[in-house]
Amino acid sequence: MSVPELTDVHPAWLPPEAFRAVGTRRTLVCGDGPLVRTALAEVTQACRRYGGAVRHLPAATGDVVAAAVAAGDGPSDLVLALSGTGPADGDGFLLARAAGVTLVSADDPAGLLHGLFHVVRLGASAFGADRPAEQHRSAMRRRMVNHWDNVVAHPVMGQVERGYSGGSLFWQDGTLRTDLTRVTAYARLLASCGINAVSVNNVNVHATEASLLTDRLGDVAAIAARFRPYGIRVHLSVSFAAPVTLGGLSTADPHDAQVRAWWARITARVYETIPDFGGYVVKADSEGQPGPFAYGRSHADGANVLADALAPFGGVVDWRAFVYNHHQDWRDRSTDRARAAHDHFAPLDGEFRDNVHLQVKHGPIDFQTREPVSPVFAAMPATRIAVELQVTQEYTGQQRHVCYLAPMWSEVLGFDPWDGEGPSVADVAAVGGGLVAVSNAGADRFWTGHPLAQANLYAFGRLAWSPWLDPATILDEWIDLTFVPSATADPELLRRTLHALMDHSWQTYEQYTAPLGIGFMVRPGDHYGPDVDGYEYSPWGTYHFADRDGIGVDRTQASGTGFTGQYPPGWAAAYESLDRCPDELLLFFHHVPYDHVLHSGVTVIQHIYDTHFAGVEAVAEAQQRWERLPAGLVDPALHTRVAERLDEQLRCAREWRDQINTYFFRKSGVPDACGRRIF
């Protein structure tokens, strides 16, 4: 095991300097096993760079903890000890400091690794004042990223579907990359923020990608070998039609005995090759992917056949709930895509096997900048639900715009569908399948296209571990790791600048794009930039119904699609009520005239104008702040990359502002109360 040192690739939040506090000290590593050796390698490399020392006692376990602490100013500043007191029931760790020794102990080797990275995050402060024993536990057992990577570049979607960070980290030109050093570096980044599962191919499973399950399983094994030392299990997106397309059967009917046998046999082979394989991710009966509907079976039937095949090996199925009619007729106002996941899945509650995670997008539509939280989270108490977020910025600026998403995710995770009478979204994920997100990382030298988008990947991992963490605190962690150690000139100026650029960037993005929760005013296909009517007459079920008098989708039970009724009573009533519906979701739930007065006191049309002017001003200010940053505070290449993207963000934000304002001015005829220029 050696820690990769890449040249020409930005180190993200694990630059060598982040390890200075550990690397300058004396560390004792107690215990053995692959993950312990990974921790040892990390410390060893840090010490080699910064002059510290490391000792390894492979056999030491149990009360070495007490002994080490009791040793006082003994030979170690840091003790990393596998306590080994019993079977691991979590990958948390204990952190304490007394008598000059900082102790990290863990039952599970993965916990030891997490503890080490926690010490790295703390930096010098891990070695300051005494601290009483703190128990660190992950809120979610499973913290997963999905890669929508294609092995063969798709003619329209490219190598990575909705990828804005160059090519795939795994695949290139139809084959596995020959040099996987960067996969190890990626594993290290993921593990350091708490991620412990990764799926390595697109949920839209094309022909070549389907064969990863069979002929190309060796490729998956090679990737798994890179993730394993960091405690990350590899999952695979599979096609529900695989028994037909790969197995040569005449059906993929989940009730068919041959189909069940095929999945069992194939899955056993997977585990022979990859004993710690995580499981399958499935997008079925969705946007053209095959599924159980073709055989008149339910999604529970479909998921369970895979679950049964995986169960003997401890694997899980992530079965996506993103099922809706994507051939909708725009003329048909009775069909409401927002209802689809609940309509399809809520009736199936209790029918899924225990090792099925029903993977539900956080909003009822599709990762828009502002959506209500999906009602499915309150509707399936007898189902293990995984909450799906989108780290890749498909609808939030595609990593050309700064959009720090942790505040959105915090809102989602903290949402309380039952008004205190039931679990929060974070609780649902914690008892269910955890948190899952579409990754934003690729072969780009900054990993994420926009360097500041690294913070989203980091924050996702941290929120999956601790959903109650404050987004600004997470941002500080990320800034400290990524920038501060090298920013000797004026680290506080840099920190202030980054907070100014990022803290409210989600709200800023919301301001200059689609207003008040209406969503989907993006260019069809690529989803970048404005096109107000782009989806208005499409089959995708995403409409705004703007006319000369008003805008919005009536989703009430009283007069609309009835979607509000999918929520528990409190929220159902709140969303149903024009008076109580939150401003930011008004147009998601109600069709209102342009002169409807918001709780904020302004009319809908004036709100549209005001927010669009304000959003552009905020971007212009961010751009100027970044320009004013003194040279030397950050890597010049990174500074240039961010500056270029801010230029594009400003251009694009102006385009949004002018198109949205012009569109609604032309339609409503209402002039801006402030007399600003609308074209």
Add this chain to the structure above:
Amino acid sequence: MSVPELTDVHPAWLPPEAFRAVGTRRTLVCGDGPLVRTALAEVTQACRRYGGAVRHLPAATGDVVAAAVAAGDGPSDLVLALSGTGPADGDGFLLARAAGVTLVSADDPAGLLHGLFHVVRLGASAFGADRPAEQHRSAMRRRMVNHWDNVVAHPVMGQVERGYSGGSLFWQDGTLRTDLTRVTAYARLLASCGINAVSVNNVNVHATEASLLTDRLGDVAAIAARFRPYGIRVHLSVSFAAPVTLGGLSTADPHDAQVRAWWARITARVYETIPDFGGYVVKADSEGQPGPFAYGRSHADGANVLADALAPFGGVVDWRAFVYNHHQDWRDRSTDRARAAHDHFAPLDGEFRDNVHLQVKHGPIDFQTREPVSPVFAAMPATRIAVELQVTQEYTGQQRHVCYLAPMWSEVLGFDPWDGEGPSVADVAAVGGGLVAVSNAGADRFWTGHPLAQANLYAFGRLAWSPWLDPATILDEWIDLTFVPSATADPELLRRTLHALMDHSWQTYEQYTAPLGIGFMVRPGDHYGPDVDGYEYSPWGTYHFADRDGIGVDRTQASGTGFTGQYPPGWAAAYESLDRCPDELLLFFHHVPYDHVLHSGVTVIQHIYDTHFAGVEAVAEAQQRWERLPAGLVDPALHTRVAERLDEQLRCAREWRDQINTYFFRKSGVPDACGRRIF
């Protein structure tokens, strides 16, 4: 020379049956040379099939004509005689019938071939009553089709840019097709309707295609060898930057001596290889193509350097006038794309060499269903202008919709910019570079995707020969050649059906798409189907400016962009006047409220509703008519293909109707006076 007989390819308007009248008779061919031998081969093949006879007197010329006619009921029913009385000054022919002999004589061998095809068109009636000598002359010396074919399939545009008929007839997968039999068949079809020039690659010249001028010239020669027997010269689209990209020079400046020398040398090489090479087609400074602007030179400078290189060999430059700013800011209402060609080129009148044809699109924008005729045709009396039409149905239904375009072209050709004080558009083309069109033919088994779209290619050739021909008469010619000989059951029913489907299909298409000359409400990129705002906020300069009160582009001199002032006084005044502007172009020239009353007596908004309902009804009726056609009247495969396309046309027309009506109802708030359903 042998006439190709293709299986699995529809014979278009030259089925064997079309040659029955000739093939059952006795023909004497007098004269010699390649084109005479082509005529001989055509007659020979027909006689072989139908039992007639053919004699060839290679040396017979001059008064063989009189002798043959004088011979009375001699051995020949048809005499095709090269008169050879002097240098050919046109490719026309003389047709007469007396004493049982039909005589075709021509000075030019191409005329003889045209005469033979004319006899084929006449069929049995060529051998009926006596007819006094008729002189047939082409109105245009040059009758050309442009192919927008790529050698290497373009990632977005495919093998044929704006091609709706399968692959290219010439190119496949990056190379020349190995079997060029079909190119010969195509040459025969083109020659039979009068076309005598063809360019074989896209005007957007990509890297591989650029090298057709140099490394791949052999491919062009191979194609030329297929067209030559039918009297068709081959032209090449070239890149203005070729001296740099192919020649390795540091500049393509037309004033640079090395550049001039390079073009001269390269052109000489082309003529060594292809002695009857036609010349170059150039799209310069247009939509990203390189041009003289980069060197501060005018388009006359640019065109003349190529013209000088071609002049010694009799070649011509077709220099396209399609030059405009395609990075326009939609916010900028002072820039008017309609003005661009006139603004750029009119000041250069008289500066172009005689062997430059300035190729001008028929309308000022881009092949929309309804545009005014370009004012350039009246603005450059000292320039040889070629009138460019678009046979490929980019904006008129993409060969999925029936849209017989001859009526549009007739209107264009008959347009009289000077109100009788100057030449018509047909006159301008006749004294200039003739008529040019983008071809609609491809490797599809029916040549044109939609079998009925064959009529457009046929009609283009016929109008280039005789611009005053009635479109319905041309359609009859095409029906007689294509269908009637084989439709023994009820040819008149078939004829009536085809006229019902096609005669007014252009107006029908106009009815259900963009109204009143406003244009460009198509889906961006592919240009198929409706997207009312698709180009409204784009850089392409094609806007409708619809708001809640009205719609249209003010192009008047009084208050608009001043485009009307580019016309001679009569039309300038007519278009300028809201009262005199023709209804069908109202929104092209004026921005009016929805309640503006048209000359037809209805308001603009009601006209929009009425025409959209009527257009769909016309398509539905056409579909039913076709369905009712008794089996056996046409080839079943052709019937099926047309039926499928009519289904799609009806679906798409409904989509147009509903989107357009809904869009304008939402915007205007005006209900349909007839209470029909608007969504």
